[in-house]
Amino acid sequence: MSKLIFEESVKGRKAVSFPKPSQAESAYATIQLPKALAATHPVELPEVSELDVIRHYTRLSCKNFSIDTHFYPLGSCTMKYNPRICEKTAALDGFAGLHPLLPQLRRGEALTQGALELVWDTQRLLCELTGMSGFTLQPMAGAHGELTGLLLIAAYHKDKGNTRTKVLIPDSAHGTNPASAAIAGYEVISVPTDAHGDMDLEAFKALLTPDIAAVMMTCPSTLGLFERNILAIAELAHANDTLLYYDGANMNAMMGYARPGDLGFDVVHLNVHKTLSTPHGGGGPGAGPVGVKESLLPFLPTSIVEKDALGKYWLRYDRPKSIGYIAPFYGNFAVLIRAYTYLLHLGGNGLKEATEYAVLNANYIRAKLKPYYAEAYSRICMHECVFTAELQMKKGVRALDIAKALIDEGFHPPTIYFPMIVHEAMMFEPTETESKETLDRFIEAMIRIAKEAEANPDSFAEKPLTTEISRVDETKAAKAMVLKA
Amino acid sequence: MMHYTKEHEWVKIEGTGATIGISHHAQEALGDITFVELPPVGKVLKAGDALGVVESVKAASDIYAPISGTVSEVNTQLDGSPELINQSPEDKGWLCKLTKITASDADPLMDAAAYKAFLG
Secondary structure, three states, X not given: OOOOOXXXXXXXXXXXXXXXXXXXXXXXXXXXXXXXXXXXXXXXXXXXXXXXXXXXXXXXXXXXXXXXXXXXXXXXXXXOOOOHHHHHHHOOHHHHOOOOOHHXXXXXXXXXXXXXXXXXXXXXXXXXXXXXOEEEOOOOOHHHHHHHXXXXXXXXXXXXXXXXXXXEEEOOXXXXXXXXXXXXXXEEEEEOXXXXXXXXXXXXXXXXXXXXXXXXXXXXXXXXXXXXXXXXXXXXXXXXXXXXXXXXXXXXXXXXXXXHHHHOOOEEEEOHHHHOOOOOOOOOOOOOOEEEXXXXXXXXXXXXXXXXXXXXEEEEOOOOOOOOOOOOOOOXXXXXXHHHHHHHHHHHHHHHHHHHHHHHHHHHHHHHHOOOOEEOOOOOOOOOEEEEOHHHHOOOOOHXXXXXXHHHOOOOOOEEOOXXXXXOEEEEOOOOOOOHHHHHHHHHHHHHHHHHHHHOHHHHOOOOOOOOOOOOOHHHHHHOXXXXX | OXXXXXXXXXXXXXXXXXXXXXXXXXXHHHOOEEXXXXXXXXXEEOOOOEEEEEEEOOOEEEEEOOOEEEEEEEOOHHHHOOOHHHHOOOOOOOOEEEEEEEOOXXXXXXXXXXXXXXXX
């Protein structure tokens, strides 16, 4: 184990020498604080040299497991390469140094036309990508987008005088959907999946009662499968004045090929940090813009960036039916800069190509691993493929063990035990940015693991062996949490 | 006699009372159980109501009442030792007891043989 920076501390060692305080600054030293406010003992800070600091943090950074160093096929998380040009634009002084209140000040709009144009144009491009009529860029992440979308749906029904209390969610949907619907105040009803991995249409028909506000779908679903009944589902829902919500977590499989708006979805959120690039993981940063069809436009959060006849951009607050603010200012602006850059950098054809490779790569893995691992559903997948460790379970090797073994092979584990409807699930999402050579090395590693599970199942108990800390006791970690040193 | 539900709860009915838990299959599918949330004593449950939550390293799952009744006792040992559910799911790892029970007519319970067939 490496030392903490505090453990490297040597009394009196310094990294910087402060300039002599000015006369005015020296005056502070004479101020007597009230006893209750004054510290009782000096603050303990690490005393290290500049080189100590550099080496310490550089060493730590080398332990980071990231998309910049390793293949990261974590299903549903879309860990694609994030082009450096997006970092460059997000760091431009004019964007990074901009105060978020400036556009709201008198004449501030004139000083922030570039930033407002970026917001407006991102709204426009996302509309084009998804087939929606308007977007809000405020939501800070996917689940925040879901909540915003549900509040818009609630506002729509309230405005029409509809009494709707329930939301239907297929059991193959993204995991946050039921939580978002519950937080929005809806009762959640789960719709089962049929034997082929699609939503069970007969069960859906039976559950589609007049009190259903919306159907929340992830398409492709978390099984990595395109919902083949989507047009029928949309028709049935709309005949019932039930709105169709699109969870965009898997939009990476559809860009340029299918638009949620054309499929019948009324409300869409995009995880732009996944689909349109931003380094994410460990909980952020994200952005979850929400798009709607025309009938829901009046309810979008304030403010919205608009463009007047003279080509000037401005913030519209006068929106009487709006659900109001759902986040401060304009959302995670730096993430939106990256998304905008990515959209323009790839262009329409580039986005289509990204989709093609995302789907091709997932199917390549699926086809190559099929002889060694059982598929959850045997059919062409979209951008991710789901296996079950059922064959390996016969020897006592679980999905968790396979995930740990992959770490020793130098790969990030897949998503495991999700989707929950697949026993011992393993979900792989290679993304479009991996080469065939990398995919082949990964496939070879997975085949080695399958053979090892067959020949030597007991060897898995201690894996991973190559990491600083090998197998951790996850049960103990969950049961006996130490939250404070 | 033990009866089971499609959601993998078991219920043992004795007179007007019953004991409820989760099946061996359920604990196996969940993996190591780390936390159990049980209903307050005195709570009136309808068959199908969520009565508590079982959390494992993999997932958190709602537990549903297989029959209607009033909670008369909960297994307080699970508070410090949720692993009892893994070690002895259909005995020492029981979750709660109900009184004044009435059987469910919506979702018929399965006996052990039918449950085994259901699991396939």
